[in-house]
Amino acid sequence: MEHEYVKKTRRWLHQHPELSMQEFETTAFIKRELDVLGIPYDTPLATGVVAYLEGTAERAIAFRADIDALPIHEENEVDYRSEVDNVMHACGHDGHTTMLLAFAGRVKKLYDAGQLASTVYFIFQPSEETEAGANQLLKAYTFKKKPSYIFGFHMMPDNAEGEILSKPGPITASATEYRFFIKGLSAHVANKEQGHSAGEALTFVLTQVAQIQQFHLPGLRHNIVHIGQFHAGEAINTVPSNGYLEGTIRTYHADDLAVVKEQMMKIAEACTTLTGAQVEVKFSDGYPSTYNHEEAYAFMKSASEDTSLQFIEKDEPYLFGEDFAFYGDVAPTAFAFLGCRNVDKHFVTGLHTPTLNFDEQVLLGGIDLFSAILTRFEAVQ
CATH class of the missing domain: 3.40.630.10 (Zn peptidases)
Incomplete structure (x- = not known):
């Protein structure tokens, strides 16, 4: 029955x-x-x-x-x-x-x-x-x-x-989404030094985000800092004026998540200083562990x-x-x-x-x- x-x-x-x-x-x-x-x-x-x-x-x-x-x-x-x-x-x-x-x-x-x-x-x-x-x-x-x-x-x-x-x-695991928004300054490729390349900024962000797991999180804990998609640029002969990167963070410890967020905010700040592009990172807090x-x-x-x-x-x-x-x-x-x-x-x-x-x-x-x-x-x- x-x-x-x-x-x-x-x-x-x-x-x-x-x-x-x-x-x-x-x-x-x-x-x-x-x-x-x-x-x-x-x-x-x-x-x-x-x-x-x-x-x-x-x-x-x-x-x-x-x-x-x-x-x-x-x-x-x-x-x-x-x-x-x-x-x-x-x-x-x-x-x-x-x-x-x-x-x-x-x-x-x-x-x-x-x-x-x-x-x-x-x-x-x-x-x-x-x-x-x-x-x-x-x-x-x-x-x-x-x-x-x-x-x-x-x-x-x-x-x-x-x-x-x-x-x-x-x-x-906890599930948190992150998104980097990059605003550069466009210029003709012939005068590329007059622009602030979102492509350069994106390359920096990509490299640094990929290093968080390696250098900033405990090796004995399971964490994922995943890069899902990214893109930059508008035309073949102009300095890219816009860039974007997004992904997800999976952790089991709240302090590990805090470390990832802090590093990403530092990456955005450092990238702005180095490249001249404006870089902002936003988080969408999902589910705790x-x-x-x-x-x-x-x-x-x-x-x-x-x-x-x-x-x-x-x-x-x-x-x-x-x-x-x-x-x-x-x-x-x-x-x-x-x-x-x-x-x-x-x-x-x-x-x-x-x-x-x-x-x-x-x-x-x-x-x-x-x-x-x-x-x-x-x-x-």
Whole structure:
């Protein structure tokens, strides 16, 4: 019965993907499901839902799922293929939402039977892929009872079905974008000394940015200072008057990010002095590093023993960003990845690809772990 619900729900969501902050139909679907279950909810943002069941005790616990999709055109030839051109659940958020809805159904049965002591929050969060939906939601919403822990899971096609992966400490990287804007002074190539070349400035910036990792960051830490794209100039016979460079920074430690930013500001200042071009660097702060609190992580890992999942403790964190990081400002958090790779069924392609797919059966393992976490939390006096 539950498996059929999970399959039906995930496939409906997969067919009706919506981009970040546009998840109106998805939100309406979640509300309908919660209404059927008789679970109350709040809507602090235009999209997304925070549902809750109030227990008899003062303690509370929260579980989160993200609900948005990506601007990717699906290439899977399945009968539940996305019905929206160039929009697809290519990151597994349809699975995350399904798990949390099914789990909410289980918890409602406990509540109806008078067996729920803890208040449980079910966070259906918009806009994980862009605009830091978690941060927006937490600024707009206040929990009536502060959660002792907040947990979240993510699909992981790199690992086999039945595996759950995590680690204490940082589990994903911070993601920050940077952009250099270069304004030179144009001149004819015959009188190039009369100009200030944005090309010269860009060459300097490129060289120096590429050296930050080598000379200014600890060698034993994982960091990425990536140059994504750059360009300068307007015509074949003029001094370039405009230049541009952009990229992304991935770190696990806030002090490393601070070092990168400081060096980039120094590079811009030095370049202006050396070349005469005006150089400015701007940052778009994305997501902090998602950090698994030691106590919450141990709680989750211990609860996995009550399921059929194989818990794998990773040696290294992932280098992608995840806005679950913001929940760490509210309560101790733990985040894990649910394996969904199945070679026999050709479910082998990665996250953010147009052929990501998985068997809904794997979602039952995630729901079981949510349940095991709640059961152990309920047992704490």
